[in-house]
Amino acid sequence: MTSSLIPEGFRPFASRGRFTEKIGPLYYKTDGDSTIYGFLADESHTNGHGMVHGGMLVSFLDETLGQIIWRSLDKQQCATISLTCDFVAGAKPGDWIETRAEISRKGMAVIFVRGELLVRGERIVTADGIWKIIGK
Amino acid sequence: MTSSLIPEGFRPFASRGRFTEKIGPLYYKTDGDSTIYGFLADESHTNGHGMVHGGMLVSFLDETLGQIIWRSLDKQQCATISLTCDFVAGAKPGDWIETRAEISRKGMAVIFVRGELLVRGERIVTADGIWKIIGK
Numbered sequence: 489m490t491s492s493l494i495p496e497g498f499r500p501f502a503s504r505g506r507f508t509e510k511i512g513p514l515y516y517k518t519d520g521d522s523t524i525y526g527f528l529a530d531e532s533h534t535n536g537h538g539m540v541h542g543g544m545l546v547s548f549l550d551e552t553l554g555q556i557i558w559r560s561l562d563k564q565q566c567a568t569i570s571l572t573c574d575f576v577a578g579a580k581p582g583d584w585i586e587t588r589a590e591i592s593r594k595g596m597a598v599i600f601v602r603g604e605l606l607v608r609g610e611r612i613v614t615a616d617g618i619w620k621i622i623g624k
Numbered sequence: 625m626t627s628s629l630i631p632e633g634f635r636p637f638a639s640r641g642r643f644t645e646k647i648g649p650l651y652y653k654t655d656g657d658s659t660i661y662g663f664l665a666d667e668s669h670t671n672g673h674g675m676v677h678g679g680m681l682v683s684f685l686d687e688t689l690g691q692i693i694w695r696s697l698d699k700q701q702c703a704t705i706s707l708t709c710d711f712v713a714g715a716k717p718g719d720w721i722e723t724r725a726e727i728s729r730k731g732m733a734v735i736f737v738r739g740e741l742l743v744r745g746e747r748i749v750t751a752d753g754i755w756k757i758i759g760k
Contacts, residue, residue: 506668507677510646532642537758541643542704543686547679568678572708622673 493528495584501525501555508551511544516555523559525552526586529579540579545605545613549573552587553603557619560591566599570618577612579605585612597624629664631720637661637691644687647680652691659695661688662722665715676715681741681749685709688723689739693755696727702735706754713748715741721748733760 498515501508508514514527527548535541550568557566579585589603598620605613634651637644644650650663663684671677686704693702715721725739734756741749 504672505674505677506670507680508671510668511679532646534641534643536640537701537703538641541641541683541686542707543647543679543683544643546682546686546707547677550679550682551677565673567673567714568711570708570710571678571682572706574706575704578703 493582493584495526498524498526504551504555507547511547514548514551523556524586525555526584529581529583529585531581534581538580540581540583540585542573542575545575545579545585546571546573548585549587549603549605549613549615550617553589553601553615553617554619556587556589556603557591557599557601560594561599561621565622566619567622568617569598569620571615572617573613573615575613577607577610579607579612583607597621629718629720631662634660634662640687640691643683647683650684650687659692660722661691662720665717665719665721667717670717674716676717676719676721678709678711681711681715681721682707682709684721685723685739685741685749685751686753689725689737689751689753690755692723692725692739693727693735693737696730697735697757701758702755703758704753705734705756707751708753709749709751711749713743713746715743715748719743733757 500513533544592600636649669680728736
């Protein structure tokens with residue numbers, strides 16, 4: 489992995505658990521009030537077809553949507569309760585993959601979010617998720 | 625990881641790509657015509673709360689549902705096009721996690737499957753997925 493393949497301004501994010509270390513490095517970049525997340529797909533993320541494994545794509549989405557929600561909740565702990573992903577295109581080693589997300593609704597106990605993964609501006613995964621604030 | 629924690633008859637499955645090696649070992653056991661899949665959650669699978677990361681659970685489901693479908697299709701290549709997961713309970717390091725699945729319909733090009741992950745016989749994740757036969 490060559491650092492020149494990481495877009496300017498992105499930095500690896502600190503561990504939030506061992507699983508993200510195992511599948512990473514995963515990156516973030518602050519851009520005004522928002523945070524953009526990305527990772528560089530490599531051979532270690534591939535399935536038997538040589539494409540990025542769906543599990544890796546969902547893992548990255550789950551982690552980064554969770555971080556976006558956590559930030560929007562002033563860092564209250566929350567957990568995924570439902571996640572639906574459509575795999576509309578594939579990704580290959582060498583692709584830089586970014587998350588985009590929009591929170592649809594913040595309730596007292598649950599948060600609804602729409603997200604997507606992009607490669608070179610094209611959607612590869614679309615997702616709808618529900619997170620729950622722990623203890624509410 | 626102590627091998628005595630792996631239920632009798634389960635063996636690690638051969639690599640079907642680098643990502644499953646990274647997150648594994650993942651196990652299988654043949655039982656008559658069917659195959660049962662499992663893995664032993666450990667510290668390397670945890671999120672920031674010390675629970676098994678949702679991404680790990682979905683990765684295992686995606687991989688094992690894919691293998692179940694692939695076997696049912698006489699090993700025609702297929703790919704996930706949609707996967708919906710509800711996280712009804714959590715899992716911890718030390719838990720042995722198994723996949724159960726039922727194919728709802730095999731069409732000419734797409735296959736519908738219902739699956740779940742169990743710990744000690746209790747559901748922790750329920751899932752509905754659609755796979756596509758590649759080239760159809």
